[in-house]
Amino acid sequence: MRRSAVRRNLTAHAFFLPFLAVFAIGVVAPLVYAVNLSLYQERMIGGTSFVGLDNYAKALEDTLFHVGLGRVALFFAIQVPLMLGLALLAALVIDSGRLRAPGVFRIGIFVPYAVPGVVAALMWGYIYGDRFGLAGEVEDLFGVDLPDFLASGWMLASIGNIVTWSYVGYNMLIFYAALRAIPDELYEAAEMDGAGSIRKAWSIKLPALRPALLLATIFSVIGTFQLFNEPSVLQALAPAVITTNYTPNMYAFSLAFEGRQFNYSAAIAVMLGLVTVVVAYVVQLVTARRERML
Amino acid sequence: MRSSMKHALTTATAAALALALAACGGGSGGGKSDDGPKVDPAAVQGALDKPATITFWSWVPNIEKTVALFEKKYPNINVEVVNVGQSKDQYTKLTTAMKAGNGAPDVAQIEYFALPQFALTKSLVNLADYGVGSLKDKFAASAWSQVNVAGGIYGVPQDTGPMAMFYRKDILDKLGAAAPKTWEEFAALAKKVHEADPSSYVTYVDPGDPGTATSFMWDFGGKPFKVEGTTDVTVNLKDDAGAKAYADTMGPLIKDKLIDVTGSWNDEWWKSMAAGKYPIWITGAWAPAVLEKNIPQSKGQWSVAPMPGGASAENGGSSVAVTTQAKNKEASVAFAQWLNSDPEAVKSLNSEVGLFPATKVLLDDPGFRSAEVPFFPGSKPNEVFADMSKAVRPDWQYLPFQVYANSVFKDTVGQSLQGGGDLGQGLAAWQERIKTYGKEQGFTIK
Numbered sequence: 001m002r003r004s005a006v007r008r009n010l011t012a013h014a015f016f017l018p019f020l021a022v023f024a025i026g027v028v029a030p031l032v033y034a035v036n037l038s039l040y041q042e043r044m045i046g047g048t049s050f051v052g053l054d055n056y057a058k059a060l061e062d063t064l065f066h067v068g069l070g071r072v073a074l075f076f077a078i079q080v081p082l083m084l085g086l087a088l089l090a091a092l093v094i095d096s097g098r099l100r101a102p103g104v105f106r107i108g109i110f111v112p113y114a115v116p117g118v119v120a121a122l123m124w125g126y127i128y129g130d131r132f133g134l135a136g137e138v139e140d141l142f143g144v145d146l147p148d149f150l151a152s153g154w155m156l157a158s159i160g161n162i163v164t165w166s167y168v169g170y171n172m173l174i175f176y177a178a179l180r181a182i183p184d185e186l187y188e189a190a191e192m193d194g195a196g197s198i199r200k201a202w203s204i205k206l207p208a209l210r211p212a213l214l215l216a217t218i219f220s221v222i223g224t225f226q227l228f229n230e231p232s233v234l235q236a237l238a239p240a241v242i243t244t245n246y247t248p249n250m251y252a253f254s255l256a257f258e259g260r261q262f263n264y265s266a267a268i269a270v271m272l273g274l275v276t277v278v279v280a281y282v283v284q285l286v287t288a289r290r291e292r293m294l
Numbered sequence: 295m296r297s298s299m300k301h302a303l304t305t306a307t308a309a310a311l312a313l314a315l316a317a318c319g320g321g322s323g324g325g326k327s328d329d330g331p332k333v334d335p336a337a338v339q340g341a342l343d344k345p346a347t348i349t350f351w352s353w354v355p356n357i358e359k360t361v362a363l364f365e366k367k368y369p370n371i372n373v374e375v376v377n378v379g380q381s382k383d384q385y386t387k388l389t390t391a392m393k394a395g396n397g398a399p400d401v402a403q404i405e406y407f408a409l410p411q412f413a414l415t416k417s418l419v420n421l422a423d424y425g426v427g428s429l430k431d432k433f434a435a436s437a438w439s440q441v442n443v444a445g446g447i448y449g450v451p452q453d454t455g456p457m458a459m460f461y462r463k464d465i466l467d468k469l470g471a472a473a474p475k476t477w478e479e480f481a482a483l484a485k486k487v488h489e490a491d492p493s494s495y496v497t498y499v500d501p502g503d504p505g506t507a508t509s510f511m512w513d514f515g516g517k518p519f520k521v522e523g524t525t526d527v528t529v530n531l532k533d534d535a536g537a538k539a540y541a542d543t544m545g546p547l548i549k550d551k552l553i554d555v556t557g558s559w560n561d562e563w564w565k566s567m568a569a570g571k572y573p574i575w576i577t578g579a580w581a582p583a584v585l586e587k588n589i590p591q592s593k594g595q596w597s598v599a600p601m602p603g604g605a606s607a608e609n610g611g612s613s614v615a616v617t618t619q620a621k622n623k624e625a626s627v628a629f630a631q632w633l634n635s636d637p638e639a640v641k642s643l644n645s646e647v648g649l650f651p652a653t654k655v656l657l658d659d660p661g662f663r664s665a666e667v668p669f670f671p672g673s674k675p676n677e678v679f680a681d682m683s684k685a686v687r688p689d690w691q692y693l694p695f696q697v698y699a700n701s702v703f704k705d706t707v708g709q710s711l712q713g714g715g716d717l718g719q720g721l722a723a724w725q726e727r728i729k730t731y732g733k734e735q736g737f738t739i740k
Contacts, residue, residue, distance in 0.1 A: 044414055044695065045525050045736030108376065131560050152712075239502020239557050240708035244701055257386040258701035260415070262393065 038267035044260070055267035064245040065268060069275065072247050073154065076224040079160040082100075084216055086164065088209070094172075094200055095179040099123035106176065110169035117166060121233035124162045125150075129237065152240040159230045167223070171216045178212035179205055214287045218280045225276045228253070248272045312596040321464040328367035331425035332623065338631075342368045343625035346402070348622070348629050349373075351388070352403040352614075353380040354649065355587075358510075360642040364632055365487070371625060382404060385412075385697055392417045392619070392697070400620035401630055404449055405612040406440035406602035407505065408693040412615065413448040414524060419616040420446035424627040432635050436686040437652035441613050443694075445523045449613025449654035450634045453643070455578020456682040456711055457509055457609045457677075462573040463597040473599035476541050480574075480602045484552040487573060495554040496575045498566075499544060501708030502557060504700040505610060506577065507540070512607035514689045519693045526694060527732050528705050531725040532718075541717035548715030555711050564588050578609035583648025586669045603718060607690065608681040612650065651681060693728065702727045 038055050042048040059065055092111050093101045112120065128149035129132040135146050149158045182204060190200050228249040235242040244258070245251040248268060256265035350373055361373050376399065378387045385408055391397035392415070404412060411602065412418050421427075426447050430438055437451035442564060461473050466483075470491055474480040484496035500506065511518060516536015520528040531537050541708025549551040554572065566572060568589040575581070585596060600606075616623060616632040633639050640656055643649045656662045663677045693699050706727055732739040 043736035044411075044732070065574050078644045126561070131562055131566065133562065137393065198728040217420035235502070237557050237562070240555075243705040243709075245705070252702055257389060258382070259695075260389060260411075261734075 012210050018049070025122055025204060026094060027139065027268075032264045034270055037157065037263055038270055041262045042260075051263075055264050056271065059262065059267050059271050061106070065248060065271075067253050068245045068248045069272075070227050072227055075156060075160060075227065076221065080220045080224060081219065082160075083164045083168055084171055084213070087168045088175055088213075089180055090172040091169065091175035092205065094176060095205070096197065096201075106173075109172050112166050113170040115166065117229040118177070118233055120166050121162055121230040125234050126156070128158055150234065151243065152241045153233075155238065155241050159227070159234065162230050163223075163227075167220075171220075172215050174212050175209055178209050182208045214284060216281070217283050221280045221283060223278055225272060225279070246250075248275075296476045296735075298350045315461050315701065326623035331427070333425070334421040335425035335428070338628045341585050341622060342371055342628050342632075344625070345372075346622045346625040347372045347374065348401055348612075348620075348626055349399040350375050350403075350629070351378055351384055351399040353384060354403060354647060356647045357643075357728060359646045360380070360639055363638060363642055364629065367632075371629065373629065375578045381408075382697075382701075387388075388412070388417065389615075396615045397517065398619040400622065400626040401614060401616055404615045405439075405610060406449075406608065406634040406694045407508075407696045409441060409448055409613060409615065410443045410692055411520070411697050413443040413446065414694045415674045417617055418448045419618055419620065419627070420448060420511075420525075421450065421616065421627060421630075422447040424624070426450060426627065426631060429635055431629065432653050434652055434654060434657055434683050435688065436608055439612065439688070439690075440608070440611075440692075440694050444521075449615040451611070451613050452634045452666065453580060453649035454652045454683060455580045455610035455650060456679055456686050457513060457576060457680055458579055458599055458682045459600060459601055459608045460575040460596055460597050461597045462570050462576065462583055462592075464595045465570050467575040468675060473597070474602050475600075475604075481547060481552075483574075486551050490735070494571050495571070496547075496552060497546060497558050497576065497709055498554040498558065498559040498563075499571050501555060501711040504707070507703065508546070508708060509578075509607045509609040510576075511514040511536040512542070512687060513601060513603070513605055515605070515687060516540065517689060517691065519691050519696075521691050521694055524694070525738050526738070526740070527726050527737045529693070529725050529732065531721040533726075537721055541721060545715045545717045546729075548711060548717075550596065558724055559634055568592050570595070577713075578611065579650040580610060580648075581668055582669050582675060586648075594671050596670060597673060598670060598678045598683060600678055601685070602609045604685060605687055606685040608686055611650075613652075643737050693732075694737070695731065698726070698731055699728045702731075 017087065039050060039052060041051045041180050060223050062284065067136075090105070093099065094105055099105055121280075125133075130136045130139065130148050130150070132204075135149060138144065139146050139284045147154055154241050187200060190204060195203065226249050227247045231242050231251060232253075234254075244254040249272065252268045252272065255261045255268060259265075315651055320515035348371060352375060353437040358375050361375055365371065365373055368504070368574070377386050386401070388398060388402060391399075391411075404418075409418075412422075429450065429702040432452050434454060437454045441447055442448040459473060465487075466473065469486055471483055471486060474483050477518035480496070485495045487494055495685070508518075511534070516534045516539070517529045518529065518537050521532075522528075544553065549554060556566075567575070567585075568591060570592075614616055614634055616626040620626040634643070635653060635655070637655055637716070640651055640653050643664070644651050644656055651657055651662075657680050663680050664674055665676055667673075667675050703724060707717065710716050710718075729739050
């Protein structure tokens with residue numbers, strides 16, 4: 001009896017082992033490596049020395065880092081609600097059953113997500129170009145004066161537009177899947193109680209969507225704070241607008257590969273990871289509290 | 295044919311040996327007198343007779359053609375040319391590979407401005423140890439001085455980019471203007487161009503292009519960066535005469551919107567170049583090949599003139615270096631040496647690859663100087679370039695961490711270019727960032 005229990009445990013552990021190995025190599029080891037890296041300082045003159053938490057202390061006072069962080073926080077505050085709102089609307093409309101060919105809309109909205117981020121940024125870069133891009137052609141054709149989408153005042157909004165274009169479909173699909181999981185009995189019961197479409201959306205669909213919304217928001221937190229592809233592609237078109245510290249991720253990249261400050265870059269990366277975790281946690285906390293209040 | 299070549303080679307080796315010995319005795323080589331070869335130059339040459347594979351990182355289009363000549367001549371050596379990206383992208387990968395301790399190529403293309411950084415981080419082999427110092431007299435002084443870092447030689451000069459003025463003859467003719475000979479004439483032309491066509495500017499400035507900006511400072515006689523020994527660095531962008539002259543010449547033109555501020559090397563910029571939006575392009579002598587490749591339709595419209603003011607500076611250009619991870623250092627050194635100094639190789643680099651030579655073998659060759667370049671029918675651009683190469687001001691130095699400094703150019707000077715041309719402010723900000731970084735890296739910064 002006992003022996004078989006042990007054996008069963010061993011078998012279970014044997015099944016668990018492959019995952020554990022991949023997890024240790026793929027997730028834990030790089031994290032440990034990055035944290036370890038961040039505790040040293042390597043200089044061109046003087047070599048490597050252990051500096052403890054000095055790099056973190058420096059990051060706390062580094063305005064270049066803070067500016068980038070502030071920028072992505074602003075981006076998060078404006079772009080994410082907008083994108084999730086659009087995705088939600090699209091999911092509700094497709095789910096409403098009032099569209100003639102919902103599949104076409106579903107695919108159509110989702111297709112931009114299949115376009116690689118770098119390609120999307122390149123494509124939009126050409127569209128934004130006010131001399132020879134689509135924006136420039138529209139200006140010439142209609143004699144209107146569009147703003148320069150690649151100027152510093154517009155850049156963040158322009159990047160937001162690219163990200164929204166890319167990810168609305170993805171988020172819409174998450175919401176749509178959650179909507180499809182709602183049992184039909186609920187709608188039937190609501191109908192018997194005399195609820196219309198709007199009421200059904202408000203009282204059945206939205207509450208059912210809450211976990212999906214949380215998931216999408218957390219994905220967006222991660223995506224936003226790690227913003228990198230779009231600004232670094234647009235940098236070629238507007239070099240002075242997108243500085244080396246435009247987003248924290250770009251800052252870490254340029255520290256490591258242009259400044260050879262691998263250690264400080266690792267500290268920045270760890271800090272950025274912590275900020276992301278904290279923001280994601282706060283989002284979850286707020287959602288959970290609201291759930292309890294309802 | 296073959297035997298005569300071999301004979302020539304032996305003679306060359308002997309001559310190189312003699313020169314190396316002379317350099318030892320005279321102590322006037324690449325630096326200190328103890329920099330003579332530590333490895334027998336004959337061993338370097340001999341390594342080419344034994345089978346070896348050399349990995350060569352380069353982004354230069356068509357360089358395979360010259361490498362093929364090498365492989366034909368030394369059939370035992372197999373050279374793998376790998377393009378891992380241009381300039382900055384390659385340096386990122388090289389930095390990573392050096393940091394990881396493996397994965398670096400044996401031989402790498404490295405621009406002059408980046409050479410000190412890789413040399414000081416011990417990523418590159420000191421070629422003086424392998425007798426490369428004897429090649430000094432084969433190269434233009436401006437090229438040779440740039441591969442000398444902290445008393446060592448860390449690359450074999452491959453190509454240079456003495457600055458010259460490329461201009462659209464068709465457009466200037468229409469305006470009844472000639473190529474400006476001084477910066478005053480340049481400013482006057484700037485007005486004329488913009489008045490004739492408000493959508494056109496005499497030239498452009500790229501707020502993300504530190505290389506051209508530093509070349510201009512160099513051209514104006516500046517020496518904002520000074521390196522003494524390996525640790526003492528002086529940064530003086532704020533008060534340097536050349537940097538000031540650059541700011542005073544370009545700043546007002548940018549402020550008056552007579553020079554356009556724009557990104558370059560992207561699609562939009564090439565379209566502008568083809569459309570004649572910028573009738574003047576001041577850049578390195580490597581430009582013809584690039585123009586021909588990207589805007590072949592403007593063949594015959596461009597012409598070449600000396601720099602306004604007569605003096606010149608280097609813009610771009612690169613060397614070929616051997617990394618400390620090279621498995622077969624002797625063969626790698628011999629390859630780098632052959633590729634950039636063998637008469638057959640340098641001719642191929644120029645005519646087949648389109649590089650502007652660093653070696654006097656071509657620069658002083660009347661055949662080269664008077665050669666017709668198809669993109670510029672009826673003119674002799676090489677003559678202008680070779681003269682500009684001689685007119686390059688001496689003693690310019692790059693920082694031992696120029697790759698970093700260049701990366702934050704757009705954060706500082708770029709901002710002031712974009713923001714209306716108050717260059718003084720941008721240069722001061724750049725200086726600050728550079729100094730902070732230098733101190734963090736353990737340099738003594740003045």
